[in-house]
Amino acid sequence: MVFSPLIAELIDALRCLPGVGPKSAQKMALYLLERDHQGADKLADSLRAALDNVGRCRRCRNLTEETECQICQRTDRNSKLVCVVETPADVVAIESAGRFDGRYFVLLGHLSPIDGIGPEELGLDKLKEFVAEDGVEEVIIATNSTLEGEATSHYIAELLKSSNIEITRIAHGVPMGGELEYVDGNTLALALEGRKKIE
């Protein structure tokens, strides 16, 4: 009632952003209209441009507006290694760790029959092609260690079993700097199970 229709609509539309409730949406809308017309203008344009142009890398399915994403385009990456992750944010996380120089395959989700997400939606047929064509020697499965992530990992491992490549899963255990006292039981169980000989 207090806001005119266009402002009310903007507030409502801002709520699609993750972590933004009615109160912050109102704050954002008023801030943009009162104080940052320029920023809002840029936001409207770049959002429209990204929506209209960004699709998926034809190789690794990561988000990009080009045919192939920036990582797939690079010739200095190890093409024998492929890391399978759930989301583009996971690519960012692994890249910023700086220890992986292979390529990625981005599922954009995990198996979730309840939401109608099966192997096809995750492009797993494409993963199989990718792996077969490019002389890949190892596939590292780095899906989340949630129930769905584990299920997806198992499915992929089964799917690729017939191809003659190594399939690995990232290690689970106590995080660096983690105090045992505060680590949950499941993680501790995995850490014990995956123990390594000290040499």
Place this chain on the structure above:
Amino acid sequence: MVFSPLIAELIDALRCLPGVGPKSAQKMALYLLERDHQGADKLADSLRAALDNVGRCRRCRNLTEETECQICQRTDRNSKLVCVVETPADVVAIESAGRFDGRYFVLLGHLSPIDGIGPEELGLDKLKEFVAEDGVEEVIIATNSTLEGEATSHYIAELLKSSNIEITRIAHGVPMGGELEYVDGNTLALALEGRKKIE
């Protein structure tokens, strides 16, 4: 480096939103592109529409895409009472308190010579007109109780002194439910100074 240019631009543009840092901007951008194309579409459209159409109410200077805002249009509001506030969010706050049935005058800021915001930018000449024309009997100044808000309040009081109307300031004191122990000294001093006789 990891993101393609359009995605990087979108992440950058999202940072104009208040309270959004690089990490949340990235999360928002990926969320919109991965999972909520429809919401993002609506957001881009409504942001553009609001930017292109929303201006200020010709009477009270509140944000609206119409000539007069929804509150100024209403005939059941007490036109003898005007409440001066700094922002549209303050209008929302007072409206939701449900005790005020007059009209508003929205400064969209406060006096701040350092940022080049003087009486003209706040439309104080317009306030004077508004007050003179419409048979206003009382102006309640409800600017924030910050240094700038107080200065603005003083300025407005001086400005309207010559007109034959009552000028009041909202009360300052201990908030409802507030425990004295946790109320700051300035507020307590004001609460003591503004004490009322119990009848």
